[in-house]
Amino acid sequence: MSARHRRPDEDGPTDPGSGPLVDSDGVRFRVADPAHELAGVRLQVDWMTGDLGPGWTPEFAWSDGRWTLDLPRPAAWRLEYQFTVRRDGDTVWTTDPGNPRRVPNPFGDKSEIRFPDYREPPWLLTPATGPVTEIATPGGRLARPVPVRLFSPAGLASDQPAPLLLAHDGSDLAERGRLLSWAAQHARTQPIRVALLDPPDGLRDQWYSADPDYCAHLAEVVLPAITARVLTGSVIGLGASLGALAMLTLQRRHPGSISGLALQSGSFFTPELDPQESGYPFFDRVCAAVRQVAAGPDRSVDAPPRAVPTLITCGTIEENRFNNEAMVTALATQGYPVTFRPVPDAHTMIGWRDAWYPALDELVAGLR
Template sequence: MGRVIAPLVTEESVTFRLPDAELALTGTRLLPALSLPDARLEFARAGKVWELDLPRPPALRMEYKLQLHHVDGEVEEICDPGNPLRAPGAFGDKSVVEFPGYVAPAWLDAEKVPGETVDVTDTIRLWAPADTEPTDPLPLLVAHDGPEYDRLAALTGFSAALIAAGRLPRHRVAMLQPVHRDEEYSANPEHSALLHDTVLPALRELVAVEGPVVGMGASLGGLAMLHAQRSHKGLFGGLFLQSASFLDKELDPQERGRFSMFAQVSAYTAEVLRGEAAVEPVPVALTCGTAEENLANNRQMARALAAQGYPAKLTETPDAHNYVSWRDAFDPALADLLRAVWVG
């Protein structure tokens, strides 16, 4: 493909260039991992280089891949060979553009207390400060997709850093791994019952838990946490919901044909919006990216929960639906929620 050319990033735009010295491509398309409904994503050929000028999206970061159309008909998706910056994700790395003004969280490089993680079962991992005994009563944070949260968003690193800084009390983090994610997390009563009847009792039997348990999740994991809290009184004393999939028939028609659980999820969203089956309001912190499709449904849900008595606050972050975005929102949104629930 020849020499590589880095993206040209400014305050207002980004210009992508892909060399094609041997004229091996018939087209190139940008695959952005955020919502750009009106943007032109097809590159134009300029001699032996494919080029695309893109106005800056409403974000400080943009994850993406390139789709290459070869002359033999093959279609290939790659990271940008001219951009060394990579972002980890559940389905592999993507290239990433960081616009002027983006700064990673300070806690990533801060001092951290040593921690230990043990496998409780095949689907539950438990982290705690290294010098903790099982009989030490500590607050508990329970995370859907927890191992992925930890690997891609440094969840326990966040806990370790804020404990070291004295900003959060010593606590444990239970990381839950789904087996059949879409089915389990799509407002499934059986999954909520499993949390109430089996998972939380098992954790309480294993270690001493102090105060209300806080549940967290992203995307469908956030939806599932809300479902569990509303279904079982006393299960969670606070919720941290990131880009939760509160899919709505009016706001999210694009999901109808591409997500098999759309009918079940949208029916539950409608139920919550009507105020049905609320068992007890608890503090809720929501975060959502300004450049993702879930923004409108998260705004709608935040208003509905507040109207039902939940102390609910939505923080909109200049990013999209990805783990780095969720990581970057931990401080202050998650930190503030945990202090409010655990310290008061």
């Protein structure tokens, strides 16, 4: 790929010798270092790089006053990344100083590359008009109550029936993912309410790792508290990563509570597919829950599961792709009407956001 066909990333730096050069085939990363003061630069990503070709390395090479790295384009519309820079025996994590594009992340901002064929969802500019109301619930068997906020589109009265989207990591999906803009756009053709569920600090891993007490609390306390306030139709469980696992666990343990599932990049860990996650404190419990779902009920003892319409989305270059594909097969075998939508992205909020339209719209519309 010739450098003359590349362009600096949109709104790129004025220094022509630094920053990423992007075209449809890949990226050339550049870090200016005219005095050769750095000991090394390395690209840091949290997506799979095994398909980039034999011998490819994330280490930059220095020449003619700058560090450079050529990245063949992976199967994605966009990329999030950081650098590690080595100097005087120290290693520093940093965003790309030559790329002004930033993506907020709970673990630190990342730089972003957008390839020429990437397009943002058309609903992003829709104003999220409508009240957001806090719903207080007791903690019960949980260490703390589940924070719940309910969004209703403008003009929808509490006694008007509408589907309910029950969203794990709700505030994060609303803030970084613009979930309420999606809901406001969807409400133009079909009103929908959104319950934003948020784990308190320090409790996300405990609650979302297939915790039976948490699932029981949602079914027995949180959902009744919502339905006591508004007239609810179908209930669709939305979750990403561990939040997807928790939604699936809720539906399996309390099948009457959920009418449909939207599971994104689910943390459906197995020892065979995910040994890199074995240090996670709840790894064994997650694997046991996934194994139980995949095995299906004991037909001699258990009733068959309630096979609800299910949307599963997953990034084409993320590690969870393989365990998500295995879950698609397992649920389909058990009679779930499963739609699988690979997304040309990684394990990212933007990847999840970009999968909502039209896939989530279609799921909700099918539950009328």
